[in-house]
Amino acid sequence: MTPLSEAEAAAVWQVLVDHAGASDHPYDGEVFVFCQAAKVEPEWRFCGSLGAGGKFRRNRVWIGDVCTESWTVDCYAEDLTDERQTVIDKTNEALAELKEKRA
Numbered sequence: 001m002t003p004l005s006e007a008e009a010a011a012v013w014q015v016l017v018d019h020a021g022a023s024d025h026p027y028d029g030e031v032f033v034f035c036q037a038a039k040v041e042p043e044w045r046f047c048g049s050l051g052a053g054g055k056f057r058r059n060r061v062w063i064g065d066v067c068t069e070s071w072t073v074d075c076y077a078e079d080l081t082d083e084r085q086t087v088i089d090k091t092n093e094a095l096a097e098l099k100e101k102r103a
Contacts, residue, residue, distance in 0.1 A: 003037050009032060013032045013033060015091065015095055016091070020054065020091040021048030022046040023046070023047075043056070051075055052079075054073065054074075075088065
């Protein structure tokens with residue numbers, strides 16, 4: 001995996017704000033973009049509507065002989081509710097669409 005470009009990181013953050021209740025304070029977005037563009041950050045706690053355990057994850061995924069990555073969000077299992085599962089599903093769908101544009 002490689003670091004995200006600033007544009008990619010900003011787009012990911014906007015998905016987290018729009019779909020998962022991440023903070024829309026400019027500082028929070030700037031820190032996310034700076035860190036994601038500086039190095040590979042496989043896990044980022046953003047909390048939002050997923051609670052204190054709300055995380056954005058970049059994971060390596062093998063599809064046959066090809067290694068790629070996925071962008072997903074999740075939360076602590078003990079904090080998972082039907083409402084949060086809906087947020088996770090919609091956010092992951094938006095992240096997958098965004099990731100597809102990157103390919």
